[in-house]
Amino acid sequence: MKIAVIGSGGREHAICWALAKSPLVSQIICIPGNGGTAHEDKCININPVDCEYAEGLQGIDAVVQTAVFEKADIAVIGPEDPLVAGISDQLWSCGIPVVGPKTKGAALEGSKDLSKIFMKKHGVACAKSETFTNAEEAHTYIDKVGAPIVIKADGLAAGKGVVVAADVKTAHEAVESFMNDKTLGDAGSVVVIEEYLQGVEISILAAVSVTDESASSGKACIKPFVSARDHKRLLDGAKGPNTGGMGAVAPVSDVTDIDLELFNKNILEPTLNGMIAENMDYRGFIFFGLMLTKDGPKLLEYNVRLGDPETQAVLPLMDFDFAAMCRAVIDGSLRDFEFTWKKGFVCAPVAVSGGYPQSYKKGYEISIDNETVSKEGAKIFIAGAVDDEGKLKTSGGRVLCASSFGSTFEQAWASSYKALGAVQFTDMFFRKDIGLPGAAESGNL
Ligand code: AMP
Ligand code: GLY
Secondary structure (H helix, E strand, C coil): CEEEEEECCHHHHHHHHHHHCCCCCCEEEEEECCCCHHHCCCEEECCHHHCHHHCCCCHHHHHHHHHHHCCCCEEEECCHHHHHCCHHHHHHHCCCCEECCCHHHHHHHHCHHHHHHHHHHCCCCECCEEEECCHHHHHHHHHHHCCCEEEEECCCCCCCCEEEECCHHHHHHHHHHHHHCCCCHHHHCCEEEEECCCCEEEEEEEEEEECHHHHHCCCCEEEEEEEEEECCEEECCCEEEECCCCEEEECCCCCCHHHHHHHHHHHHHHHHHHHHHCCCCEEEEEEEEEEEECCEEEEEEEECCCCCCHHHHHHHHECCCHHHHHHHHHHCCHHHCCCCECCCEEEEEEEEECCCCCCCCCCCECEECHHHHHHCCCEEEECCEEEECCEEEECCCEEEEEEEEECCHHHHHHHHHHHHHCEECCCEEECCCCCCCCCCCCCCC
């Protein structure tokens, strides 16, 4: 099988690495890929801008053309933007099966309003909310319900669309900024104002195979992976600004069997039933962003893709063939596909460019002492770095992560940090507490 993987981050590097291990996979083309996928087994990077056959095409049109011309047998989509823009619909109509939902399913992430409508209609446990298209009405509502309160821009905003407001002044400012000042463009024209939930956060990633056919034969399913946790704040102790993710662990030790049972009953099953009821053709991944509250897990958001950096912590725990699982997602046999997980833990701290998430410099050479990394049994997943004539150079905020397995969490933690210690680049910065007590986002103001 020749597989096209779409994207250029650490998640996509981990996906390529997991696919490469499968005997079913002959070649992986990563479009456009990064400095890690460039050197991954069986993998080559193809950037549509370098391809004559994609000349004059932009965005997802160029990517689709590349997958078609390169004769990909299936495609796996990493990020949400191409999914929301309809890349799966296009690839399927060109005869390429896709792991990644079509636009109707992708709207579960593309619009917070549509996603809340779906949750409420199908009885998914979530925060109470109201949607506003008019700023005056939003201000009046905030004054009526008070703080703490959460203001969310409806559209995709690359992690900048949520303000957890401790006081009404902050909430009013967020409404002004999103709706009147248009700081997020059209993404903030509509806002969802949501009840503030207290608890600790976790991420549950899952594979989904829902089609008309699988629904009528009782085979539609959502199969969860082991639990994971991202650490979004920049600094130790969950302090500092929000980032795209400073490190992940899996599975999460403080998640109980009761939490998982309640998650299945109150979130996963209603989501599956909702997808079936709405005739979604959803074959891909879903990511449940959860708050573990005193009343049980509540859904903060759906993402219609795998998480980054959660994927870099979850995939190394798989004791099954990831490519075979992708095929089962597509052909509707996922329900009978057995997930087995390594018994142990993964810790995956992320190293970022100094200055991130604000401004930072790019182009620094990265040195990696591979002997130490392999002695630790660790894997370096590359995110914001490119291959520049054989040299790995920084090209983004989140540069890489060191993902390490251990039979105890303490072993995984120590090993991942030793591996990260074997990496160097100018102004490199990382959190030292990924997975330790007090490191998790707690939803406390
Ligand atoms: P989202 O993009 O919806 O996951 O929101 C981003 C972050 O905002 C989450 O990871 C939480 O830390 C926080 N958040 C979102 N919704 C709520 C809520 N209802 N209560 C408390 N915190 C929230
Ligand atoms: N780790 C959070 C995300 O992928 O959105």
